[in-house]
Amino acid sequence: MFRKKLMPLFFVLLLILSGCAGFKTGDSKSADSGDKVVIDFWSFWGSEIRRPVIDKIVADFNESQDKIEVKHTFVPWGDIWTKELAAIAAKNPPDVVINDINATALRGQKNQAMNLSRFLEKDDISDRFYEELWNATLYEGDSYGIPFNTDTRILFYNKTAFKEAGLDPEKPPATWEELWEYAEKLDVKNGDTYDRIGFYPLWGVNSDVWMLNSDGKNFFDEDGVPIIDTEANRETLEWVMDWHEKYGANTINSYKSQIDSQQGNPFFNGKLAMYVNTPTFYTQIRDYAPDLDFGVAMLPEREPGSGNTSWGGGFVAEIPQGSKHPEEAWEFIKHLTDVEAQEYWAVKNFDNVANIKAAENAAKNSEMPDKDKVVYQMAIDNMENTLLTPVPVHAPDFMNLVNPELDSILLGKKSIEQGLKDAQQSLEKLIEKSK
Structure with missing residues (x-):
């Protein structure tokens, strides 16, 4: 009887002493994990x-x-x-x-x-x-x-296509004027269809990025006043519309469907010579067109000295x-x-x-x-x-008002002047409502 009672007590004392002496099973932090x-x-x-x-x-x-x-x-x-x-x-x-x-x-x-x-x-x-x-x-x-x-937005360009068009593969376009000139040389047209398109500004980014690029200004000034209906934005949209007329809706829509498929992006097979996207677009090139000889550059300036403004x-x-x-x-x-x-x-x-x-x-x-x-x-x-284009606290979701107006302009439903005027008024009303 005495021995049966003594043994459990002995083991209890042993466990207490070993714990006090720092003997623990596994990692030393495991006993504290519950804390x-x-x-x-x-x-x-x-x-x-x-x-x-x-x-x-x-x-x-x-x-x-x-x-x-x-x-x-x-x-x-x-x-x-x-x-x-x-x-x-x-x-x-x-x-x-x-x-x-x-x-x-x-x-x-x-x-x-x-x-x-x-x-x-x-x-x-x-x-x-x-x-x-x-x-x-x-x-x-x-x-x-x-x-x-x-992230940011940069220009990817096909060096092989540049060489075929007689362009220096180490000298990407620096201005909007050069961008147009390069595209003219890079275009390869076969009858009414294009075997290669030089460039189209609304693949990879939207028109708001080019508005930002044109003068480095957001849709709001430092005081939070909307500034979308400006001469610079009108000229930018006219420039975008020139590209639209150059290639036509059918060609643009056909290429856009290929771009949206990612793996079938026409930049991968040389059918699109220049393309704007985020730097991470490179991972798709690496996966789907590992042998493509390409270069990267900043977005061209609207004119010399206006700045290579990009959006992120x-x-x-x-x-x-x-x-x-x-x-x-x-x-x-x-x-x-x-x-x-x-x-x-x-x-x-x-x-x-x-x-x-x-x-x-x-x-x-x-x-x-x-x-x-x-x-x-x-x-x-x-x-x-x-x-960056932080959302003003006095104009939340403002792009939901701007984007439909820009779409109406690009679809020919509104003139550039009317669309920007309507967007400006919508933002002003939003700000007034938020007050």
Whole structure:
């Protein structure tokens, strides 16, 4: 009887002593894992390429410390932001979410994203990022999101086609006039059809990008006053319409259907000599036309000295209003937007990142082939010319009013003058209504 009672007591004492002496099974952090703060991170990166990259960044953070555990939740592109708003309303939002940079100020104004000023007072990381990106996160001087990635628009051109047309393959068009002249030489017409088109400005981008390119101005001035009905915009749309008349609706629509198919993009097989798109378009060239001899350049200037203005967007990491763990969320966001994680994302995804140092490192990274480096460096260089178009808080969803007017102009339903006038009046009414 005595021995049966003594043995359990002996083992209890042994377990207590071994615990006090620091003897633990497995990793030393495992005993503390229950004390970690778990934060929920939402993104729409669920593809077979991007999902492993973001999961590795999350895993690196989780392994770097023993206080916070990040759980990555994939929410599809079409659902993530409506679900986030519903979660905020239900007072159960994620702790970090990836969101559109151009509407960051609007979400700050609507109290959907958390004001990050209290974190930035302690950890001012604003100098990590391109100024244009950082400014897009501000509402009344405070940031409501930290830039993660971005993009820009550049010109891709077929060097083989240039040689066939007698053009210097190392000298892309520098102005709108040269762009037209080059296209004339690059066009190959067979009767009423084209075997090759030199260029068409509305493939890859819309007319608003060329309006921005023409004079470097957005649809609003510094005071938030709409400035869409301008002489520069009228002349830009006249220039766009000249291209439309040059090729005709049938040819344009036929090519557009091929472009929309991605894999059958006519730029891949030489039927389109010049094309504007984001630098990440290169990954499609790499996949579908690996032997294509191409070059990249900044968007041509409207005229010498007017500037190679391009347009960009991107995404930010936000802490939704109502997050239960904002301090821990902030620690993860710092990791997500620091040099190491950003460079890893850039190299593995061939994506433009917001962190300047990481972008510069990526362009020199040994994992990037030489062709990749050329395109990526052009993307970096073009950031100096790239403007974002943040949604004004007093004119939300303004493009839903502008785009139908631009479409009416391009379809011949309205004159350029009438369409821009109507767009201007619509924006003025929207602003007046918002007051």
